[in-house]
Amino acid sequence: MAEITICLGGNPNAGKTTVFNKLTGAHQKVGNWPGVTVEKKEGEYTYLGKTIRVVDLPGTYSLTSYSLDERIASDFLVKEHPDVTVVIVDASNLESNLYLAIELLELGANLVIDLNMMDVVRHKKWQLDVEKLSKTLGVPVIPTVAKKAEGLETLRQTILAARDHQPEPLKINYGLEVEEALSALTDLIKRSKDSSLYAPNRWLALKLLENNTQIKEWVRTLPKGEQIISKSEDLATALNDRLGRDVEAFVIEKRFGFISGLVRKCCRKPLGPEERISISDKIDQLVLNRWLGIPIFLVFMWFTFKLVFDLGNPLADYIDTGFSWLGGQTTALLGKNWFSSLLSEGIIGGVGSVLVFLPNILILFLMIGILEDCGYMSRAAFVMDRFMQRLGLHGKSSIPMILGFGCNIPAIMACRTLESPKDRILTILINPFMSCSARLPIYVLFAGAFFPRQSGAVIFSLYILGMVMAILTALLFNKLFFKGESSPLIMELPPYRLPTVKNIVMHMWHRASVFIKNAGTIILAGVIIIWLLASMPVGVEYASEQSWIGQIGKIFAPLFAPAGFGFWQAAVALMFGIVAKEVVVGTLGTLLAGGEEGLSEVLPQFFNGLAALSFMVMSLLYIPCIATIGVIRSETNSWKWTGLAVGWSLLVGWLSAVVLYQLGQLFA
Amino acid sequence: MCPLCAVENGRIVEVMDIRGGRGMAGRLAVMGIFPGSRLRMIQNGRPGPVMVALDEKRFGIGYGMAHRIFVRPVTE
Ligand SMILES: Nc1nc2c(ncn2[C@@H]2O[C@H](COP(=O)(O)OP(=O)(O)OP(=O)(O)O)[C@@H](O)[C@H]2O)c(=O)[nH]1
Ligand SMILES: [Mg+2]
Numbered sequence: 001m002a003e004i005t006i007c008l009g010g011n012p013n014a015g016k017t018t019v020f021n022k023l024t025g026a027h028q029k030v031g032n033w034p035g036v037t038v039e040k041k042e043g044e045y046t047y048l049g050k051t052i053r054v055v056d057l058p059g060t061y062s063l064t065s066y067s068l069d070e071r072i073a074s075d076f077l078v079k080e081h082p083d084v085t086v087v088i089v090d091a092s093n094l095e096s097n098l099y100l101a102i103e104l105l106e107l108g109a110n111l112v113i114d115l116n117m118m119d120v121v122r123h124k125k126w127q128l129d130v131e132k133l134s135k136t137l138g139v140p141v142i143p144t145v146a147k148k149a150e151g152l153e154t155l156r157q158t159i160l161a162a163r164d165h166q167p168e169p170l171k172i173n174y175g176l177e178v179e180e181a182l183s184a185l186t187d188l189i190k191r192s193k194d195s196s197l198y199a200p201n202r203w204l205a206l207k208l209l210e211n212n213t214q215i216k217e218w219v220r221t222l223p224k225g226e227q228i229i230s231k232s233e234d235l236a237t238a239l240n241d242r243l244g245r246d247v248e249a250f251v252i253e254k255r256f257g258f259i260s261g262l263v264r265k266c267c268r269k270p271l272g273p274e275e276r277i278s279i280s281d282k283i284d285q286l287v288l289n290r291w292l293g294i295p296i297f298l299v300f301m302w303f304t305f306k307l308v309f310d311l312g313n314p315l316a317d318y319i320d321t322g323f324s325w326l327g328g329q330t331t332a333l334l335g336k337n338w339f340s341s342l343l344s345e346g347i348i349g350g351v352g353s354v355l356v357f358l359p360n361i362l363i364l365f366l367m368i369g370i371l372e373d374c375g376y377m378s379r380a381a382f383v384m385d386r387f388m389q390r391l392g393l394h395g396k397s398s399i400p401m402i403l404g405f406g407c408n409i410p411a412i413m414a415c416r417t418l419e420s421p422k423d424r425i426l427t428i429l430i431n432p433f434m435s436c437s438a439r440l441p442i443y444v445l446f447a448g449a450f451f452p453r454q455s456g457a458v459i460f461s462l463y464i465l466g467m468v469m470a471i472l473t474a475l476l477f478n479k480l481f482f483k484g485e486s487s488p489l490i491m492e493l494p495p496y497r498l499p500t501v502k503n504i505v506m507h508m509w510h511r512a513s514v515f516i517k518n519a520g521t522i523i524l525a526g527v528i529i530i531w532l533l534a535s536m537p538v539g540v541e542y543a544s545e546q547s548w549i550g551q552i553g554k555i556f557a558p559l560f561a562p563a564g565f566g567f568w569q570a571a572v573a574l575m576f577g578i579v580a581k582e583v584v585v586g587t588l589g590t591l592l593a594g595g596e597e598g599l600s601e602v603l604p605q606f607f608n609g610l611a612a613l614s615f616m617v618m619s620l621l622y623i624p625c626i627a628t629i630g631v632i633r634s635e636t637n638s639w640k641w642t643g644l645a646v647g648w649s650l651l652v653g654w655l656s657a658v659v660l661y662q663l664g665q666l667f668a
Numbered sequence: 669m670c671p672l673c674a675v676e677n678g679r680i681v682e683v684m685d686i687r688g689g690r691g692m693a694g695r696l697a698v699m700g701i702f703p704g705s706r707l708r709m710i711q712n713g714r715p716g717p718v719m720v721a722l723d724e725k726r727f728g729i730g731y732g733m734a735h736r737i738f739v740r741p742v743t744e
Contacts, residue, residue: 062698066691093724096700211694249686252697253704281710284726285677288711288719382728386716395717395730489717489730490695 004163005053009077009104010088011097012059013494015116017041018146019088020056023156027510029410030503033377034059034492035399035417038069040076047156055082058416061096062252063103064212068416068424074214077104081198083163085109086155091128091143092120094267098259101137107203108169111139112162114155118143127268136262138167147500169200172258174251177242181235182206188231192224208232209239210248280495284379293383304367305460308440312360313448313455319359323352324598341542342531346590350527351519353589353599354582357441358515364437365511366504368406373499373507377402378491385489391471392478394423395489401427401470404434405463406511408628412635420487425636426474429645432624432632433470433652435463437515438581442619445585449600450612458613462620469621469652518580526576526583527590534591543569543591563618563657564611574618580625610668614661622653673718673734675709681739682706688736696737699727706742 008016012034021028024043029036041056057076058069065071077085085104089097104111113134121128134141140158144151173179185205193201197218207215209232219225239247287296327344334340371377377399385395396418403411412431418424443462447455533549540547545554545568553568556575560566569591577584585599592602607615623646624632633642675681683705686693696702700722710726711719717730729737 064694064698066695095723096725099698099700246693249693249697249702252694253702256697256700256702280726281721284719285711288713290713290716293713378728382713382717382719385728385730386713389730389732395728488692488733489728490699490733491728492699493719493726493728495726 003050003052004084004160005055005080005082006084006086006159007055007057007076007080007082008086008088009057009073009100010059010114011061011090011093011100012492014059014088014090014097015146016059016088017056019086019114019116019144019152019155020054022146022149022152024054027506028056029507031372031377032375032494032497033372033399034494035069035396035414036372038072038413038416040072045156047160050160052159055080060100062100063107063207063214064210065214067419071214072416077109078107078199078214079218083110084112084159086112086114086159088114088116088146090117091115092117092124094128094263095256095259098262099255102170102172102255102259105137105139105167105170106172106200106206108167108200110162110165110167111137112155112158113137113139113141114146115141115143116146118151119145119148125270129266133262133266136265137170139165169203171202172254174206174254177239178209178247178251178254181209181239185209185228185232185235188224188228189219189222192222192228197222205232206251209236210251211236278495280375283496284493287376287379288382294387297380297383300371301463302460304364305463306456307367308360308363309444309447309456309459312357312363313444315359316356316444320353320356320598320600323348323356327352338535341535342528345542346527346531347524349599350530350586350590351524353445354441354523354586355516355519357444357585358512360440360444361437361515362508362512364440365406365508368402369504369507370499371402373497373503375494375496378493381489381491382493389486391474392422392482392486393426393474394418394420394486396491397423397427400431401434401467404431404436406437408432408434408436408624409631412628412631415635418487422482423486425641426477426482428632428635429477429641429648430470430473432628432645432649433466433473433621435466435620436581437511438625439619441582441585443616445600446603446607446612446616449603450607450609458616462616465617465656466620469656473648473652518582522580523582523586526579527586530572530576530587530590549591559654560618560657562662563614563654564661565607565615565618567606569606570615574622577619578623578626580627581619584619610661610664613664614657617660618653618657620653621649621656623649669738669740671735672707672709672720672729672737672739673712673714673731675712675718675739675741677709677712680706680708680742682742683737683739685738686736687738688733692733692736696733700725701727701737707739 008020010016017028017030017037024045026043028041037058043054045052057073060070060073063074065074087101101113130141130143142151142155142158182205186201189201189204219228236247243250327348330344331340380398381395384398388395388397400411400414403414408431412428415424415427443459447458451458534543534547536548549572550568553572556571557566557568560571573584573587576587589599632645669684683703708721710721715731717728718734719728
C-alpha cells in the first residue's frame, strides 16, 4: 500500500513524463510534441522509507477540457484529491504554464510547483526569483532540469514535506459584477452541499459561471443540483449582458492579468528586439512552407525506407544465415523425429524467420524516434491541415497516422487528442491502413526475394498505397456516415530540439524488446499450433496437403486464386496473420522453409513476381490484427464502427490484390 | 482591424476580437490568446494554417480559425 499519492499535472509537453520516469525509474514514452501521454500512468518510488504512488497525467491547459486526454487529466486533478499535486511548469513559458497552477490553487489543491526546463531559462539569461514566486503563491516552487535529473532530489524532499499541508484556496478578485454573482451562487451551493464534493463552494460557483461541463455534471448530483445549475445559467446570462462579453473569457483574462502581475515581479528578461527570429523559426519558414512542406515530409519518408532496407538487410542476412545453420544443426544432431521437426521447422523456421527482421524494425523505430524527438510531429499536423480538412479530417489526424507506421495500437490511442468526436472516429477507422512495423517483415522478405534491385521502391510504394487507401476511405466514410464540421486546428508547436541519443536508443530498445517478446510469446504459440496442425493426423507427411492445416487451408485457398496465390499455405498464413501480422512470415517459415533452405530461396517455387506483389498488397490491407481490433472497439466504444473497420479492410484488401493481379496479367 | 489570416510574415499584431463560438474563444483563451494578446506572425500559410508567436510559444492555427480572430497592427 502506498502511503502517499501524488500526481503530475501540467501543460502538454512541459516534461511531466520525463519527471515521472526520473522519479519512478519507468520508461514511459517521452516526445517533443504535445499529446504524447493520453492516459493515466502509475508508478511508485520509495523515499526515506515512505512509498509514494505517482500518477502521470496527460497534458492540459486548464481544468476545462476540450478533448478526451485533457478530460482524463482534469477529472483526476479535480476529483481524485491526491495528497500532493505536482504541477510541472515549463519555466521558459511561465505565463501560459502558470494558468493551470492558478486554477488548482483556487481549488485549494495541495500544490508543489516544479519549474522545469530551467536550462532553457538559463540559456536565455532570464532571471527568475524562485523564492518570491513561492512566497507570493504560498506553495513550494522547485526549479528543475528534468531531462538531466537536476533538482529532482529537492523535489522528492519537498513532496514528502508537503504531504500534510492544507493550503487556503487562492482568491482572485474578479471585479464587482462577477463577485456578486459568485457569492449568490456560493450561498446556494453551501446550503445543498453534501460531503461528496470536497471542492470549495466558491470554486464550484466559479466553474459553473465558466460553463465547465464536467463540473456541471458533478454539481448535478447534489440534492438541489438542477436548481443550482439553472441559477448559474441565469447568472451567467445576466453577467454576459452586464460585462458586454462572455463571462467565461472574462474570468480567464482576469486570471492571466493576475499572472502577468506575478511574472513581472518575479522574472526579468533581458530586453531584446521583439522581432528576433530564432533558429527554430528559420527552420519553420522552410519546413512549414506552403509548397515545400509536403515534399519535405515525403523525402524524409523515402529516405527512411531506403535506410530500413539498405542498412537493415545486410544485417538481416547474417541473422538469417545463423538461423539456417541452427536449423540444419538441429536436424543433424537429433536425427529426423518429431522433436527435431518441432525445433527446426516449427520454432527455428517460424520464430526465426520473424526475428531475422529485427534490424529493419530497429531502424524504422530509430527514424520514428527522431521524428518524435526533434519536434516535427506537430509540424506534420500543421503542414497537412489543409489537405486533411478537405478529407473531412483534422490536421492533428496526421500524428496518429505517422505513429501508425510504428504500431496501430498506440496510434489509435493517440486519437484522443482530437477534439471533435467525428474527427476522432474517422481517424481511428483509417489508421489500420497505415502500415505498421509488424507488416514490414513481409515486405522485406518478398521484396528481397522477388525484386532485389527495386526493393526500396517497392516497399515505399506499399506504404504510399496504404496512405492512399486511408485517404480514400476517409473521403468515402466522411460522405457516408458523418455530417458536421471538423473542429479547427489549434496546436502548440514546440521548439525544435536535438534528439538525445540516450532517449532514442531507449525508445528503440523498448520497441525492440516488445518485438522480441512478441516473438517469444504470441508468435511462438502461433507457430507451435501451426506445426502441430501440420503434423496431424499421426503419420501424415509434415506440412502436406493431407495434414489438418492443409485441409483447413484448402477451404480458403480458392478465394485467393484470382489474386495469384491460391495455394493453401498462403491462405493459412493470412488466416493466422490476424493474430499478429508477424505470424504471416512465421507461418510461411514453418510450412515452407525447413532444413537448410531459407525461406527466401523457397518462395519463388510458390509465387511469381506478380503474385508476390499482390500478396504484399493483401497483407498490407486485409484486416487489422486482433489487438488493433480490440483497441478500435475500446476507443470507439462501438461494435458498429469496429465491424465496419474489419469488414471494409477485408473487402479493400481482397479487391486490391485481385485487381492488381488481374491487371498485371493483362499487361504482362 | 483585419483577420489574422491577412497578416504578413514578421508583423506584430494585437488581438482585438474573437468571433467564434463560445467554445472556441475559451479554447484560445486558456492558451493565452484573447483580446489584448500580442502575436507575431511567423509563417502565414494562407490558405492553410498560420504559425504565430505568443511570447516564447509558437502556435499553429487553422485557416478557418485564423479567419475569425480579428487583430490590429502594432506600431513599434
Ligand atoms: N531542455 C529541456 N527539455 C526537457 C526537460 N524536461 C523534458 N524535456 C523535453 O521536453 C519534451 C517533452 O517531455 P515529456 O516528458 O514528454 O512531456 P509531457 O509533459 O509528458 O508531455 P505530454 O505527455 O505530451 O503532455 C521532451 O522532448 C523532453 O526531452 C528539461 O528540463 N529541459
Ligand atoms: Mg507525457
